[in-house]
Amino acid sequence: MDEPLTVQRYLLQRLLLLGPVLFVVSALVFSLVHLIPGDPAQVLLGFENTDPEQLERLRRDLGLDRPVYVQYGRWLSRVLRGDLGTSARTGRPVIGLVREALPYTLELATYALVLALALALPLGTLAGTTRSRLADAAMQLLTLLGLSLPAFWVGAMLILLFSVHLRWFPVLTFPSFTQAPLASLWSFFLPALTLATSNAAAITRMVRASLVAVRHEEYIKVARAKGLREGLVVRRHMLKNALIPVVTLVGIIAGYLLGGSIVVEQVFAIPGVGRMGLLAIVQRDYPVLQAVVLLVTVAFVLVNLAVDLFYVYLDPRIRYG
Amino acid sequence: MRAWRVSVVAALLFALALGGAQAQVPAPQRGGTLRVGITQEILNLDPHVATAFSSIQVLDLVYESLLRLNPRTLELEPNLAQSWTVSADGLEYTFTLRRDATFHDGSAVDASDVKYTIDRILDPNTKSPQASFLAPVKEVTVVSPFVVKITLKQLTASFLSLLAATTRGIVPLNFEEKVGDPKVKTLGSGPYQLAEFSSSAVRLVRYDRYWRKDAQGTRLPYADSVVYRVIPDAATLRAALRAGELDLIIGFGVDVTATKALAGVPDLRIHSVPDLSYSLLGIQHERPPFSDVRVRQALSLAVDRKQLIDVVYSGRGAVAGPIPPTLREWQPLPASQLPNYRPDAARSRELLAQAGHPRGISIKMMPIPTVPDAVQIAQVLREQLARAGVTVEIEQVDFATFLARWRGSQFDTFVSLNGGAIDPDIHLYRHIHSTGSTNVFKFRDAGVDRLLDQARNTVDPARRRELYAQAQRAIAERVPFLFLAYADLFAVTRAPVQGFVLSSTRSMAPLAETWMSR
Numbered sequence: 152m153d154e155p156l157t158v159q160r161y162l163l164q165r166l167l168l169l170g171p172v173l174f175v176v177s178a179l180v181f182s183l184v185h186l187i188p189g190d191p192a193q194v195l196l197g198f199e200n201t202d203p204e205q206l207e208r209l210r211r212d213l214g215l216d217r218p219v220y221v222q223y224g225r226w227l228s229r230v231l232r233g234d235l236g237t238s239a240r241t242g243r244p245v246i247g248l249v250r251e252a253l254p255y256t257l258e259l260a261t262y263a264l265v266l267a268l269a270l271a272l273p274l275g276t277l278a279g280t281t282r283s284r285l286a287d288a289a290m291q292l293l294t295l296l297g298l299s300l301p302a303f304w305v306g307a308m309l310i311l312l313f314s315v316h317l318r319w320f321p322v323l324t325f326p327s328f329t330q331a332p333l334a335s336l337w338s339f340f341l342p343a344l345t346l347a348t349s350n351a352a353a354i355t356r357m358v359r360a361s362l363v364a365v366r367h368e369e370y371i372k373v374a375r376a377k378g379l380r381e382g383l384v385v386r387r388h389m390l391k392n393a394l395i396p397v398v399t400l401v402g403i404i405a406g407y408l409l410g411g412s413i414v415v416e417q418v419f420a421i422p423g424v425g426r427m428g429l430l431a432i433v434q435r436d437y438p439v440l441q442a443v444v445l446l447v448t449v450a451f452v453l454v455n456l457a458v459d460l461f462y463v464y465l466d467p468r469i470r471y472g
Numbered sequence: 473m474r475a476w477r478v479s480v481v482a483a484l485l486f487a488l489a490l491g492g493a494q495a496q497v498p499a500p501q502r503g504g505t506l507r508v509g510i511t512q513e514i515l516n517l518d519p520h521v522a523t524a525f526s527s528i529q530v531l532d533l534v535y536e537s538l539l540r541l542n543p544r545t546l547e548l549e550p551n552l553a554q555s556w557t558v559s560a561d562g563l564e565y566t567f568t569l570r571r572d573a574t575f576h577d578g579s580a581v582d583a584s585d586v587k588y589t590i591d592r593i594l595d596p597n598t599k600s601p602q603a604s605f606l607a608p609v610k611e612v613t614v615v616s617p618f619v620v621k622i623t624l625k626q627l628t629a630s631f632l633s634l635l636a637a638t639t640r641g642i643v644p645l646n647f648e649e650k651v652g653d654p655k656v657k658t659l660g661s662g663p664y665q666l667a668e669f670s671s672s673a674v675r676l677v678r679y680d681r682y683w684r685k686d687a688q689g690t691r692l693p694y695a696d697s698v699v700y701r702v703i704p705d706a707a708t709l710r711a712a713l714r715a716g717e718l719d720l721i722i723g724f725g726v727d728v729t730a731t732k733a734l735a736g737v738p739d740l741r742i743h744s745v746p747d748l749s750y751s752l753l754g755i756q757h758e759r760p761p762f763s764d765v766r767v768r769q770a771l772s773l774a775v776d777r778k779q780l781i782d783v784v785y786s787g788r789g790a791v792a793g794p795i796p797p798t799l800r801e802w803q804p805l806p807a808s809q810l811p812n813y814r815p816d817a818a819r820s821r822e823l824l825a826q827a828g829h830p831r832g833i834s835i836k837m838m839p840i841p842t843v844p845d846a847v848q849i850a851q852v853l854r855e856q857l858a859r860a861g862v863t864v865e866i867e868q869v870d871f872a873t874f875l876a877r878w879r880g881s882q883f884d885t886f887v888s889l890n891g892g893a894i895d896p897d898i899h900l901y902r903h904i905h906s907t908g909s910t911n912v913f914k915f916r917d918a919g920v921d922r923l924l925d926q927a928r929n930t931v932d933p934a935r936r937r938e939l940y941a942q943a944q945r946a947i948a949e950r951v952p953f954l955f956l957a958y959a960d961l962f963a964v965t966r967a968p969v970q971g972f973v974l975s976s977t978r979s980m981a982p983l984a985e986t987w988m989s990r
Contacts, residue, residue, distance in 0.1 A: 189872025199601030
């Protein structure tokens with residue numbers, strides 16, 4: 152008897168859920184990193200001396216002498232007031248570090264996703280609709296390669312070929328998209344392509360599989376019987392229905408990409424969120440790590456919300472509830 | 473006094489040699505940007521707090537100490553202090569500062585700045601890891617605007633060497649108020665000042681009023697700016713150099729493997745110099761069976777250091793004992809004269825049996841994750857030690873875990889790299905003396921302690937050399953840990969880069985005299 156939920160109410164409900172999700176994830180990560188040995192005070196002192204007093208002073212300054220739940224409580228109350236704290240490792244405000252790193256990751260992630268879709272949709276459609284077994288097998292082999300070649304290898308090979316030998320792309324310059332859009336797209340091309348390769352392969356396979364599944368549905372036969380041109384049948388009837396699992400996959404991929412790709416950022420020396428997170432773990436920089444975790448969680452939740460909304464467009468029969 | 477005269481003579485000879493050499497090479501050109509590629513992130517820029525090697529590589533050009541080390545000869549030279557005298561009892565050092573040195577805000581470097589600097593390092597609130605080095609200082613007095621006196625608590629033969637370090641660089645009075653946040657901003661007196669800073673890139677620009685001049689009387693530095701770029705992946709670092717986007721690569725990742733990969737590439741120059749740092753196998757003495765000296769001797773005898781250098785460093789390194797072979801002045805004993813250095817697996821097994829381990833022992837070995845060669849060293853050691861009946865289990869941990877366990881002495885053995893120093897006291901005391909600030913090995917040996925203390929308090933160089941000759945033998949005999957190898961250090965430059973000197977100390981200060989030919 153309940154009225155079906157409207158999109159607005161659904162949206163509100165999901166956004167309200169974001170709070171508890173963030174709380175659980177951040178508490179979990181906070182306690183996990185405190186379980187492993189080592190802390191930022193030790194990292195800061197490095198190998199210069201082992202004076203226990205100096206370590207204790209530094210730990211007190213950083214608030215590391217308090218029990219973990221107290222540390223978490225303090226962190227949480229600061230975050231609720233909009234203060235992400237200070238990086239233990241660099242002594243700089245975390246918000247500034249995030250502001251430095253985020254644009255790189257945003258551009259890289261968006262770019263990689265666009266490239267992946269630009270490759271995967273036509274290739275997957277071709278593989279899913281072709282009647283040539285050879286073309287299908289070739290596509291399967293290609294995507295298998297794309298999935299299995301490691302990103303660090305693909306990245307290194309692309310740099311060697313296109314940057315060192317052909318000198319088409321710069322290795323180290325990553326101008327900001329807002330200041331120099333074309334130059335930026337040019338220099339981000341190789342890392343974005345590296346990041347796109349395996350994702351494109353995964354999406355291609357999903358598109359193909361979904362198309363194969365709907366190929367023999369009744370409504371496709373009807374569409375053909377109506378005398379529609381094959382292109383129109385594929386576009387309007389097959390793809391639109393086949394895309395639902397694909398969109399789910401793309402949503403998950405987008406979530407991962409926004410968390411920063413550690414490998415690609417490392418190979419291409421891009422100071423993005425992934426690298427920042429990696430260093431924060433290695434050097435036990437708790438405030439930075441927590442900020443990265445928050446960022447990734449928010450991105451993941453929001454992207455998946457967007458994906459849910461996109462379902463309605465693809466298939467109006469889908470209802471929320 | 474005597475050491476000072478020696479170094480002035482050396483400096484003069486060096487200047488003559490340099491003048492002679494420059495007759496053949498083109499005159500330095502001013503201008504341009506030097507782009508330096510390093511693999512580790514640049515962290516804190518506070519010279520007294522920074523510990524990351526990459527931070528210090530940047531600070532070498534921004535801050536200056538009272539004395540400096542000649543990058544080629546490793547001799548002490550006047551720097552911000554133009555001369556000094558030492559009182560008869562060896563406890564009072566009086567420094568006369570040069571009058572033309574200024575901080576980047578234009579103010580003169582004077583005695584009150586020197587006093588402030590040393591007080592700042594020693595102030596517990598600064599939490600400077602350098603404080604332990606300056607522990608011998610009793611007080612610093614301003615004698616006159618350009619004369620400062622440092623009084624020591626006890627005789628410290630290495631005191632002048634201790635002052636020649638970027639991490640003990642002079643900062644202006646009330647530094648923290650003037651600079652704002654010294655972790656991200658700088659105010660030094662060096663050839664370059666900070667223009668831009670992020671953890672992945674630093675840009676330095678020339679300080680036009682820098683005091684030092686070259687042999688022709690031209691003001692240094694030559695290049696307009698120096699840019700440091702952090703490229704974590706060693707292969708990408710090499711690619712960027714080959715693509716002409718970097719002029720110089722240096723640091724971890726620029727090793728013998730990397731230079732081999734670049735060997736055939738035209739227009740690149742490979743620089744190498746013996747390192748003062750050494751790889752070591754650390755041993756925890758309070759854990760049985762290592763408390764028994766025979767077991768430690770057995771470990772030393774089971775290791776074939778020459779083979780290790782051949783495998784890990786392609787032969788580019790030196791087998792050596794407690795004193796680096798580069799420091800000829802201190803007469804490092806060759807391996808042939810050091811006890812427990814000639815590989816002898818049979819004798820090793822014999823010693824283990826005598827110590828009550830006729831079936832050998834099993835030990836754990838933890839390689840440091842930030843030194844690329846450490847795992848390979850551990851693997852070679854595992855093979856070599858197996859011959860003597862020692863079974864090695866390699867434990868791979870992440871950096872912070874390594875640090876925590878290193879600091880807490882929670883290990884059987886570990887493989888790491890120890891930074892070297894030009895003075896044997898700084899080189900050995902902190903690791904080996906029972907009260908040493910980094911004696912995580914828990915090594916306690918009254919005989920070795922006595923020798924190191926005597927050498928520390930003996931100012932006469934001849935007598936000190938004698939004491940260190942004894943100390944070297946005693947250390948090799950008692951085996952606080954295994955000195956494994958002093959590997960070569962590498963850097964690669966592009967052809968237009970001229971005048972770069974790769975120093976055994978890893979200092980980047982020579983970049984002030986490096987220039988780009990066009």
